[in-house]
Amino acid sequence: MTKRAWWLLGLNILIPGSAQLLAGNRKLGRFGVVASFIFVVLVVIALVLSVAAPAVLLTIGSSTIGLWAIALGLAFYAVLWIVLTLNAWSISGLGRATPSGRAVVAAFSAIVLVVVAGTAGYGAYVATTANSFLSDVFIAAPTKEPIDGRYNILLLGGDAGADRDGLRPDSITLASIDAETGEAVLIGLPRNMELTPFVAGSPLADKYPDGYGAYGCDVDVCLLNSIYTEVELNTPELYPDAVANGSTPGIEAMRDAVEGITGLGIQYYALIDMQGFSDLIDSLGGVTINVEEAVPIHADAEFTIVAEWIPAGVQVMDGYHALWYARSRHDTTDYDRMERQRQLQQAVVEQFTPANVLTKFQAIASASSKVVTTDVPQGSLGYFVNLASKTRTMPIGSLELVPANDIDPEFPDFEYIRELVAGVTVSSVADDSSE
Template structure:
C-alpha cells in the first residue's frame, strides 16, 4: 500500500496508523500549506493552497535576489504606500487561506481515531502552528498598513533632489517650543553631510549663538546683506542663529510663501538659508525633531545607551537651585525623560558641551535603530515618530536613503564642531568656517591609505 493511499484511505480502526497519519498531515500543512488537502482531502482546495504557497515562496526568492543585487530598489518598493498596501493585502489574504487550510487539516486529522495520549499533543501543536502562522501574517499586514500611514503622515510626495558635489546635506533641527517662548526655537542645529555613494557621514554642529549669520540667496540675504542683525539689529530680542526661525515664522512668514505647500515652514526655510550661508553647502532636505515629544520616541525604542562623561543636573537654574535630580557619570540606559534632559541640560556645562551631547545622542539612536527593535515596537515608534518628526524628504527617496543609511552605520562618523577655540561665535570668520568644512569633508571622503 502506498503512502498516499494510506493517508487518503487509512485503516480507521488502527489507532497507531491514524496517529502517524495525523502527525504527517499537521506537519505537511505547516511545511507546505495545501499539501495535506491534496493527499487526504479536497484536491481543488489543496491545489489552490499549494499554488498560493509556491507563489509566496517565488515572491520571497525574487525579493531576496533583488535586495541582494539592488537593495535600493527593494527598499523603495517597501517604503511607499502602494508597495506597503500590496504587501498588506497579500499577507491578509494568505493569512485567511492559511486559517482555512489549518482548520480543514484539523478536520482531516480525525483526532478521535488517534491514540488517547497523542490527541491533546497533536491538537495543541496544530493550534500553535495555526496561531503562529496566521498571527504572523496578520501582524505583518498590520505593520504594513501602519507603516503606510506613518510614512504618508511624515514624508512628503514632493520632487527628489540630486546630490551636490557628490553629497546629500540634511539640516537637523531640534526644536523646543517651551512655555516661556514665543514660537519654536531650535536649540540643536546641525548639518549631516553624506557621501551619495559610500554613505560616509559627517556631522557639522552649528552653535545656536552664532552672530552676524550670512544667508544664501533669498529674502533674508536681501534683508540682511551684511549678516543677520549686523547693521540695524533684527526683529527679535537676540540676533543669533537660533532666533532666525522665530523671526521668520512669527514676524515675517510671507518671506517664504511656498514653504507650507512644499512640506516645510517659513521658519525652517529661513534656517535652511542660514545654514547654507554658514556652511557653503547646498542643503537638499531638513529634519525637525520636536524635543517635547522626543522622549516618547526614545521610550518607544526601549531607551538609549549613553556613556555620560560628567554628572549633569535635571532642571534647576544657573545656581543649581531646585534641581529635580542628576544624571550620573558612567554608562547609562536612559529613558525618554532622562535622554531629553541629557540633550537639554545647560547648567554646570556650556552650550558647546550640549552640542557634543546632542550629537552623541543622535548617533546612539541611529546605531540602536535596528530592524529587530523597530518591528517589535513598531506601533509605539510610528505613533511617536509621526508626532515628533517633520521633514521634506520625499517618500520616493526613502528606499535610497535606507540603503545609504545601512552603509553609514558601518563607517565612522566624522565631526566638524564650529566651537571655540576654532570659531568665535561672537565674531565668526565665515570664510574660515567654510574652509574648515570643505577640508573636513574632503578628508572624510578620501580613500583610506593602504597599510604599510
C-alpha cells in the first residue's frame, strides 16, 4: 500500500488526472489529463512566442482581456490541482501504508500541492493586480507611429511643495529611442533655460513669438519649468483637449516647448511625482548608486543647513536618501543635480529586472500608480516593454544641454542645440531608408 500511494500520488504530480484514470473516477481523470495537456500546450506556445515574437506575448500579458484570461486560467488550474490531489489521497490507500511511509508520502505530496497551487494562485493575484495597475496608469488610445524611426518620450520629474504654487517640473528629460534597435539617448534640459521657443502652431507660439519671457510672462520667473505652472494655473484654456487625451494643459505646454527647443516631435510623456518617487525606490528594495562626491541632505527649506551627508562610494539608498541625492542643492549647481538625476534614472531602470518586479509586484504597482501619469496607451505596452528589453542590453547615451556643452541657458543658441540633438538621434531606420 505504501508503493501504491507513492505510484498514484507520483503520477498525480507528473500527469494530473492519471491517478484517477488508473484507480478512481475516470471521468474526473479524463478531465484532469485533458486540462493538463492543454496547460502544457499553452506553456509551450508561450515559450515559443517568448523567443520568436516576444512583443506578441507581452501584448497579451499587458491587455485587460489577456490579464483576466491569465488570472482565470491560473485560478482554475490551482483549484483543479487541489481537487485532483485530495482525490488522489483518498484513492491511494494512504491510510493503510506503513506509518513511516504514510508520513513521508503525505508530507511530500502536501509540499508539492502547496507549491504548485500556491504559485498558480499567486500568479492569478499578480495578473488581477497588474490589470488594475495598468488601467489606472495607462490610457485607452490609438498607438502613435515612430517619427523618423524613433519614439520620443518626454520625462518630467514634478516637484510640488508648500513654498510654491502648483507643481514645477524640476527634472526635464527627453528620451529618444530607436524604434527598431532600442538604442536610446537621454537629452537633459536645464529647468532654468530662458527664451524658450515653441513649436510652430502651438498656442504659446502666438503668445510668445520671440521666445518665452522675452517681454515678461504671467508668473514670477520666466524659465523653462515655469511654463508648466503658468499654463496649468493661469491659461489652461489654451489646451482644451488635453485632459480628454490623457494629459494636462501644463504638460502639453511643456511638450510644445521641448519640441521647439530640440526640433523633435514628441509622441508621449511620463510625469513622475518626485516626492512619491521615494516610495517606488523603497518598493524595489532600494537603489544602488556610485556616489562620486559626498552629497548633503538639508535640514531647512532654504537648502543651507546640512542635516547629514550621503558619503562618497557605492551606496544602497532607500527612497528618502535617493530623493535627496537627486534634489540636493547645497553647494552645488542645477547641472550637478541634472547629472545625479540622470544617474538615478538609469540605476532604477537597470534594477527593474523581471525577478525584482515579480517578487515585489504589489508594492511596485501600488507605488507606481501614485507616482506616474502618462499618455502611453495600454495597447502599446507589449511593444514598449519588448523595446525596453533591447534598450537594457546596450549603453544609454546622454546629451546635457548645459554650459559644459557650450550652451548658455540664459541666451541659448537653439540652432546649435538642434544640431547637437540631431547628431545623437540618427535612427537606424532613417539610415536604412536614406541608403
